[in-house]
Amino acid sequence: MEWEKLLDHYGSLIEGKLESHFSYVIKNAKDYHPFIAELYENIREYSLRKGKRLASCSALLSYKGYTGKIDENILDVCIGIELYRHCILVHDDLVDKDEFRRGGKSFHNLFTDYDRSFGERVTIFAGDLIFALALQCISRSGFSIDKIDKALSLLIEGYCEVNESQILDLLFEYTHPDVADWFKMAQKRAASLFRASILIGAILGNAPEHDVELLRDAATNIGYSFDIQDDIIDIFATKEQYGKKPGRDLVLGKKSLHIILLHERANKDELKLLDNVMRKRYVTNAEIESIRQVIRRTEALKSAKEESKRYAEFAKNLISKTSMSDEIKDFFSSFINYIEESLDWYK
Amino acid sequence: MEWEKLLDHYGSLIEGKLESHFSYVIKNAKDYHPFIAELYENIREYSLRKGKRLASCSALLSYKGYTGKIDENILDVCIGIELYRHCILVHDDLVDKDEFRRGGKSFHNLFTDYDRSFGERVTIFAGDLIFALALQCISRSGFSIDKIDKALSLLIEGYCEVNESQILDLLFEYTHPDVADWFKMAQKRAASLFRASILIGAILGNAPEHDVELLRDAATNIGYSFDIQDDIIDIFATKEQYGKKPGRDLVLGKKSLHIILLHERANKDELKLLDNVMRKRYVTNAEIESIRQVIRRTEALKSAKEESKRYAEFAKNLISKTSMSDEIKDFFSSFINYIEESLDWYK
Numbered sequence: 001m002e003w004e005k006l007l008d009h010y011g012s013l014i015e016g017k018l019e020s021h022f023s024y025v026i027k028n029a030k031d032y033h034p035f036i037a038e039l040y041e042n043i044r045e046y047s048l049r050k051g052k053r054l055a056s057c058s059a060l061l062s063y064k065g066y067t068g069k070i071d072e073n074i075l076d077v078c079i080g081i082e083l084y085r086h087c088i089l090v091h092d093d094l095v096d097k098d099e100f101r102r103g104g105k106s107f108h109n110l111f112t113d114y115d116r117s118f119g120e121r122v123t124i125f126a127g128d129l130i131f132a133l134a135l136q137c138i139s140r141s142g143f144s145i146d147k148i149d150k151a152l153s154l155l156i157e158g159y160c161e162v163n164e165s166q167i168l169d170l171l172f173e174y175t176h177p178d179v180a181d182w183f184k185m186a187q188k189r190a191a192s193l194f195r196a197s198i199l200i201g202a203i204l205g206n207a208p209e210h211d212v213e214l215l216r217d218a219a220t221n222i223g224y225s226f227d228i229q230d231d232i233i234d235i236f237a238t239k240e241q242y243g244k245k246p247g248r249d250l251v252l253g254k255k256s257l258h259i260i261l262l263h264e265r266a267n268k269d270e271l272k273l274l275d276n277v278m279r280k281r282y283v284t285n286a287e288i289e290s291i292r293q294v295i296r297r298t299e300a301l302k303s304a305k306e307e308s309k310r311y312a313e314f315a316k317n318l319i320s321k322t323s324m325s326d327e328i329k330d331f332f333s334s335f336i337n338y339i340e341e342s343l344d345w346y347k
Numbered sequence: 348m349e350w351e352k353l354l355d356h357y358g359s360l361i362e363g364k365l366e367s368h369f370s371y372v373i374k375n376a377k378d379y380h381p382f383i384a385e386l387y388e389n390i391r392e393y394s395l396r397k398g399k400r401l402a403s404c405s406a407l408l409s410y411k412g413y414t415g416k417i418d419e420n421i422l423d424v425c426i427g428i429e430l431y432r433h434c435i436l437v438h439d440d441l442v443d444k445d446e447f448r449r450g451g452k453s454f455h456n457l458f459t460d461y462d463r464s465f466g467e468r469v470t471i472f473a474g475d476l477i478f479a480l481a482l483q484c485i486s487r488s489g490f491s492i493d494k495i496d497k498a499l500s501l502l503i504e505g506y507c508e509v510n511e512s513q514i515l516d517l518l519f520e521y522t523h524p525d526v527a528d529w530f531k532m533a534q535k536r537a538a539s540l541f542r543a544s545i546l547i548g549a550i551l552g553n554a555p556e557h558d559v560e561l562l563r564d565a566a567t568n569i570g571y572s573f574d575i576q577d578d579i580i581d582i583f584a585t586k587e588q589y590g591k592k593p594g595r596d597l598v599l600g601k602k603s604l605h606i607i608l609l610h611e612r613a614n615k616d617e618l619k620l621l622d623n624v625m626r627k628r629y630v631t632n633a634e635i636e637s638i639r640q641v642i643r644r645t646e647a648l649k650s651a652k653e654e655s656k657r658y659a660e661f662a663k664n665l666i667s668k669t670s671m672s673d674e675i676k677d678f679f680s681s682f683i684n685y686i687e688e689s690l691d692w693y694k
Contacts, residue, residue: 032511032531033511035515036514036515039511091472091475095471095472118517121442121517122517124438124474125442125514127471128510129506129507129510129511132504132507133507135499136503136504139496139503149486149492149496156486159479160479160483164379164386166472167472167473167476168380174461174465184379
């Protein structure tokens, strides 16, 4: 697929830049203290694991959509966004006690020379540090000071949002959110990450104010569509499709949109089943399949997919109205089409 | 004492500004989600607990030292520094499992409607959020965009430093640092907080470049002097002087300068005693007194006090060379004198 090739190509550019940035950071850290150099080495390895680089590529491509080019300045900003993405993951994995991330150990599991508590405690401070590194990459990029000010403000606002959303996500483990609650949380989750990334690229690329507003809404809608799909994958994908055991959100007690819809529509026995499974620390394949059955039976799956597609269509429509180059409009449309199509893989 | 009256006076101004900032933040949060409003209410209460406000007042006073005035812009920056101080404390208490902070519960203990894990997990994200709030206060202050850029860069650099230092502090629980290691850690602890605060005030107040360099070194030396004293207080103060049980650093396995010096000078039996006490989760008054005896016997106390005083003198000398107003030079000198004098209370 064309859009995936674009991601691969630009992702490699960002990875190259990130790699050389870490050479510099690690060299400096070695002059300070060997353990801090080792820490940055871990951050380098963690950030450079294979991934789609959706957030940083979104910034790069929206910039290209208005300027027609890629330059060193935007690449510096993109590695900031890439680090931003990872500072969120580092704390997220710690909070959810996830043991793996993208084919490797989660950050808090990297410090095997010490006890588990050490890795967990280091990770609290390391996540803080990675956010500061992200801000520095943007702050030190070669853009004019007023553009840097706008980009930093967007990233800081995004960080507030993502952390508020993470806290609501935790609260929902203990409560019964409704659909409106879910959207309140989701408006600051992937939606926030896409907003910050796409708007930073657009503003640095001198997008007209009208386009910035269109992209703000488009990014929010991409986020909704993406999150709903992502949560469906977590329970409906096979281990082969997913690369890991499905059903993690169930064990964590996460209230995905399809679970909230199920809760509104299920009968007593089904609710009891859900309640039992969500209390467990480990769920069997049979238990996951039984919950899938209820999600299908109540048409929570059908409704969630429809919602995801509805927001995908909104997003495509908004993007078509911008004055970005056709190449970049096509990229975003193809990516959104992919989210929609992939929904049909999970039944 | 004159300098304490100044701190009280300016501290109240900062508290008033912080209070009105939170009214605005909490009002907005109520429109979003009641739990997020409750979260900000907790951040408000936590940040406004009685305290000396040393960091934010240092910024305020260095600004006044160059401009002769206090204005709304600098007060906005000061509440940013106050929040910065607190975002560090929130994660610090969580990592050290400290249960109380300044006469109240530590942040992770504030969520009593839920289980303990909830409060701890919320606190990881809340600390992130408070740092973002701190940056926003500076970013939205009325200073020119190039000054805001410099102030933000100082705070971001400070946040990198403090987190690196926190990580070394954890590492030292597992290792045997020497005096040089301690200074590497300490150059990014209180030293970093004083540097960021004093330099932000000075730069916003148009201090000449030469003064900025003098203040950078002065702040670092204040930090060393302060940290050594603060660590001595932790073990040598009585419960009445300290407001809490002394010896917390021993239980946590923290390697204060006096502990490192003791380690270099103690005999086998004394080292065995130290090792035994540092393995405990709870230390008795008799055990604390036995460690104090070794710190005295090896003259680790005497040497640590001398180091603290030496850096205090460096700092006073550097400050006297700046072109700050006499009122502000007097403030900093009196505050540093206080650190020196207070060392004599602990024997």
